[in-house]
Amino acid sequence: MSEKSSLITELEALQQQAEQELAGLTSESDLQNWRTQFLGRSAMVMQIFRRLPEAPQEERPGIGQFANQVKSALEEKLAEKMDAVKASALQENLSGESLDVTLPGRSPSRGRLHIQTKVTREVCHIFAEMGFQVFQSPEVESDDYNFELLNIPAHHPARDMWDTFFTTEENVVLRTHTSPGQIRSMRAFHPDPIRVVLPGMCYRYEQTDANHEIQFNQLELLVVGKDITFAHLKGTLEEFAKRMFGRDVRTRFRPSYFPFTEPSAEMDVECFVCGGKGCPACGSKGWLEICGCGLTHPVVLKNGGYDPDVYTGFAAGLGIERISMLRYRIDDIRNFWRNDVRFLEQF
Numbered sequence: 001m002s003e004k005s006s007l008i009t010e011l012e013a014l015q016q017q018a019e020q021e022l023a024g025l026t027s028e029s030d031l032q033n034w035r036t037q038f039l040g041r042s043a044m045v046m047q048i049f050r051r052l053p054e055a056p057q058e059e060r061p062g063i064g065q066f067a068n069q070v071k072s073a074l075e076e077k078l079a080e081k082m083d084a085v086k087a088s089a090l091q092e093n094l095s096g097e098s099l100d101v102t103l104p105g106r107s108p109s110r111g112r113l114h115i116q117t118k119v120t121r122e123v124c125h126i127f128a129e130m131g132f133q134v135f136q137s138p139e140v141e142s143d144d145y146n147f148e149l150l151n152i153p154a155h156h157p158a159r160d161m162w163d164t165f166f167t168t169e170e171n172v173v174l175r176t177h178t179s180p181g182q183i184r185s186m187r188a189f190h191p192d193p194i195r196v197v198l199p200g201m202c203y204r205y206e207q208t209d210a211n212h213e214i215q216f217n218q219l220e221l222l223v224v225g226k227d228i229t230f231a232h233l234k235g236t237l238e239e240f241a242k243r244m245f246g247r248d249v250r251t252r253f254r255p256s257y258f259p260f261t262e263p264s265a266e267m268d269v270e271c272f273v274c275g276g277k278g279c280p281a282c283g284s285k286g287w288l289e290i291c292g293c294g295l296t297h298p299v300v301l302k303n304g305g306y307d308p309d310v311y312t313g314f315a316a317g318l319g320i321e322r323i324s325m326l327r328y329r330i331d332d333i334r335n336f337w338r339n340d341v342r343f344l345e346q347f
Contacts, residue, residue, distance in 0.1 A: 007048055007063050011070045014044050018074055022081055028089075031082055038074055045071050115347040116217050116336055119324045120199050123219055126243045127197045130236065132221070135188070135196040137181030139203075143171045145180035149303040150260040158259045163205040174203040177317055178220035179260060182296070185222060186304025193225035194313070199320070210280040210332045211288070217320035224296065224306060224313035230263065233293055233314035237267050241290075245269065245326060250276075252287065261294025261315055272326050281331040288326060291318040 018038040025031055037043060048067045113121075124134055143154075152158050162176035181198035189196075198220035206212060223232065234253065241249050250270040258264040268289050271282035278284035293316035298308035306313075321333050328347070330336075335343050 007051065008066055010044065011048060011067055014038070015070045015073065019077060022074075022077055025081065026085060026088075028082070028085055031078065031085060035078060039071065039078070045074075115324060115328075115344065116320055118347065119327065120217055120219065120320050123240075123244070123318065123320065123323065124197055124199060126240055127221070129243075130239065132195050132197045135181060135185045135198050137175075137178065137184045137198055137200065139175055139201055140167070141173055141175040141180045143173055145183055146173050146175055146177075149183045149300070150179055151297050151299040151303075152259045156259070158257075165203050165205050175200075176204050177202050178218045179315070179317060181220050182222050182260070182300060182315055183304050186224060186301070186306060189224075190305035195223050195225075197221055208334055210334070211283060211322070211325070213321065213333050213337065215337060216333070219318045219320060221291075221293075221316040221318065222296075222313065223315075224301070224304075224311055226311060228295070228312040228314055230295055230314070233295065233316065236314075237291065237293065237316060241267075241269060244323065245272070256292060256294075258292055258294055260297050260300045261292075262297050264292065264294035267291050267293060267316075269326055273329050273331050279331060281325055281333075288322055289319070290322045290326070291316045293317070 018034075022031075022034055025034060039045065045067060049064070052064055128134070146164075147153070147156075147159060164176050165174040167173060178198050178200050181200075185194060185196050185198065200218065201215060202218045203215050205214060208214060221236070223236075238251055241251050252268050253265045254268065256264045256266040266289050268287035270276045271279065271286055271288045273279050273281045274286065276286040278286050282288045294314065296313035296315050301308040301311055301313065321336055324330060324336070325333060
């Protein structure tokens with residue numbers, strides 16, 4: 001008996017055995033086991049392919065062709081059997097269950113706005129009542145808009161304040177703050193005075209904890225005009241806090257540093273979660289920072305197209321998640337983006 005006829009005989013015997021066993025199977029799990037046994041990587045059909053180099057070269061095409069025919073035939077038989085088993089299981093379920101078509105249907109769950117979308121719209125509405133208009137800017141920015149034009153040149157130590165997500169494209173980053181919108185809005189409105197808010201998502205590659213996330217919503221506040229002072233900035237933010245949290249809200253301003261504002265400050269609101277006693281949400285400080293702010297730096301005004309000898313302005317970056325945490329007594333900022341329906345359905 002030649003090597004060729006021996007291999008073909010083995011394949012014929014294998015096909016006969018496989019078809020006999022397949023005929024007696026009645027469950028999907030048994031079919032899966034059958035597939036592994038006869039069509040898996042260690043099955044005899046696959047072993048025949050591995051033994052082809054042992055056969056004479058002129059006989060290999062015939063053996064390989066017959067092995068493919070056996071493999072295709074078994075796969076076709078398996079598909080037919082699988083359809084038959086599924087149909088039988090379905091028929092068994094239908095015959096064993098009663099269906100009352102008069103029962104009321106189940107209403108589909110309706111989608112709703114995310115809590116951060118709601119709060120962002122509410123914040124924009126408050127500022128709209130104060131005379132501001134909404135201006136949109138892109139989430140993917142150039143290094144120039146995100147840093148250079150905001151008085152943060154390359155290798156400046158201040159860049160360490162923003163843990164940046166860089167892209168594979170040179171000079172392209174995910175914006176670390178909404179401040180690049182300051183330049184875009186100034187160039188769009190120049191030479192007119194400006195009073196805008198710029199909402200949007202920001203991204204920072206930093207360690208997450210109860211009050212820090214790698215993605216978060218921010219709302220930039222920008223006013224440019226003549227004779228704008230720090231008193232205008234402080235009065236605007238305090239009025240916003242009262243409209244957002246109530247007239248009795250306690251706020252405080254602390255000196256700070258940002259390259260694109262001078263002087264700079266941070267505004268805190270007394271933590272509503274712990275009542276000022278200290279908790280994970282406020283870092284045990286009793287206060288939660290909701291924005292950085294300051295008078296617009298002359299370099300930024302000039303890059304936006306305004307003469308800093310004639311115009312002044314102020315800017316602030318409000319954290320929407322921080323505002324939501326205060327508003328709804330939420331003790332962990334990470335809850336907003338965990339996609340836990342149980343949390344989201346509360347709003």
